[in-house]
Amino acid sequence: MKNLYWFKEISNNVRSGRRLSLGEYKRAVSWSKYLISSGAAIKGEAEEEWSADLSQLFIGSKFASGRHSRIYRGIYKHMDVAIKMVSQPEEDEDLAVLLEKQFTSEVALLFRLRHPNIITFVAACKKPPVFCIITEYLAGGSLRKYLIQEGPHSVPHKLVLKLALDIARGMQYLHSQGILHRDLKSENLLLGEDLCVKVADFGISCLESQTGSAKGFTGTYRWMAPEMIKEKRHTKKVDVYSFAIVLWEILTGLTPFDNMTPEQAAYAVTHKNERPPLPCECPRAFSHLINRCWSSNPDKRPHFDEIVAILESYSEELEQDPEFLSTYKPPPNNLILRCLPKCNTTANISASCKP
Numbered sequence: 331m332k333n334l335y336w337f338k339e340i341s342n343n344v345r346s347g348r349r350l351s352l353g354e355y356k357r358a359v360s361w362s363k364y365l366i367s368s369g370a371a372i373k374g375e376a377e378e379e380w381s382a383d384l385s386q387l388f389i390g391s392k393f394a395s396g397r398h399s400r401i402y403r404g405i406y407k408h409m410d411v412a413i414k415m416v417s418q419p420e421e422d423e424d425l426a427v428l429l430e431k432q433f434t435s436e437v438a439l440l441f442r443l444r445h446p447n448i449i450t451f452v453a454a455c456k457k458p459p460v461f462c463i464i465t466e467y468l469a470g471g472s473l474r475k476y477l478i479q480e481g482p483h484s485v486p487h488k489l490v491l492k493l494a495l496d497i498a499r500g501m502q503y504l505h506s507q508g509i510l511h512r513d514l515k516s517e518n519l520l521l522g523e524d525l526c527v528k529v530a531d532f533g534i535s536c537l538e539s540q541t542g543s544a545k546g547f548t549g550t551y552r553w554m555a556p557e558m559i560k561e562k563r564h565t566k567k568v569d570v571y572s573f574a575i576v577l578w579e580i581l582t583g584l585t586p587f588d589n590m591t592p593e594q595a596a597y598a599v600t601h602k603n604e605r606p607p608l609p610c611e612c613p614r615a616f617s618h619l620i621n622r623c624w625s626s627n628p629d630k631r632p633h634f635d636e637i638v639a640i641l642e643s644y645s646e647e648l649e650q651d652p653e654f655l656s657t658y659k660p661p662p663n664n665l666i667l668r669c670l671p672k673c674n675t676t677a678n679i680s681a682s683c684k685p
């Protein structure tokens with residue numbers, strides 16, 4: 331509480347331009363000292379460009395945590411921000427190396443991304459043992475939290491479509507930049523104003539050119555494509571599989587495979603080709619898309635260009651006909667295949683591949 335009070339005070343002062351009292355100043359300085367402590371910065375390619383000016387950073391209360399991080403609210407250069415502090419475990423050297431690698435890669439990727447459906451990177455600080463990433467603060471929290479609040483089967487279909495389109499557009503952009511997310515799940519999707527979804531948490535993302543086998547991965551089994559669980563070579567299509575699971579989550583408000591442990595879910599997906607059950611009342615337009623996206627053969631899964639085009643056409647149709655999602659009839663497979671080679675751009679797909 332004290333921390334929150336201090337944070338509010340500081341943020342008001344920063345906004346109004348009032349000078350800090352001695353007590354406030356000492357606390358703010360002590361945070362900066364902590365961040366600047368022990369060890370010189372490790373120089374990266376564009377470090378000057380992304381390196382945070384710590385004199386402009388005010389850290390408030392902790393509001394969330396990840397497996398190896400704590401997330402604080404803060405103010406940076408008059409902006410509401412979230413500060414992800416990644417702690418370096420002293421007792422586990424391998425984990426420390428892995429976390430540092432993830433941090434460096436997350437910053438390098440986030441730094442080059444700019445899209446309304448991708449979390450906006452602000453700055454970062456890499457001064458061992460403290461690593462932090464500063465991003466815009468998204469007041470709506472995670473999509474997971476939202477779905478739990480709303481309860482099972484309660485998101486209206488029009489909203490399902492809007493949320494799905496936001497995610498698909500963010501992922502289309504990410505893939506157009508040659509980046510695989512590899513940990514797409516409702517917990518890593520954050521909600522901004524007007525329930526705008528933004529893709530976040532690029533800790534295990536990588537460039538398409540750098541994907542090897544998925545050996546040693548710490549992604550989440552319930553959302554993970556079978557080829558990734560099997561530690562095989564993988565492509566952008568692993569994100570398409572995870573997108574199908576997220577779409578299923580939005581439609582049902584449930585956790586995938588919640589009657590199984592993550593390991594049992596991984597076994598069921600890879601050895602029995604199981605998927606979470608689609609409810610009978612699931613509109614065909616969604617079930618058809620989900621079934622394509624979580625196909626066990628990655629080549630049969632559509633690209634995000636096509637997914638965005640399909641969802642955009644659903645939106646248009648829904649405007650004309652409120653029953654569209656349920657009365658929808660999937661096009662014959664050969665129609666999709668014939669149409670695809672012509673679809674170089676999203677605009678083309680929208681125009682020519684209406685399902």
Ligand SMILES: Nc1ncnc2c1ncn2[C@@H]1O[C@H](COP(=O)(O)OP(=O)(O)OP(=O)(O)O)[C@@H](O)[C@H]1O
Pocket residue numbers: 394395396397398399400401411412414449465466467468469471472517518520530531533
């Ligand atoms: N910019 C932000 N605005 C609002 N909430 C955020 C923001 N960043 C993170 N969070 C919250 O913190 C949680 C954890 O963040 P994030 O997934 O980035 O951490 P992580 O250490 O990578 O977690 P994990 O390793 O467990 O996936 C998110 O699910 C979300 O609830």
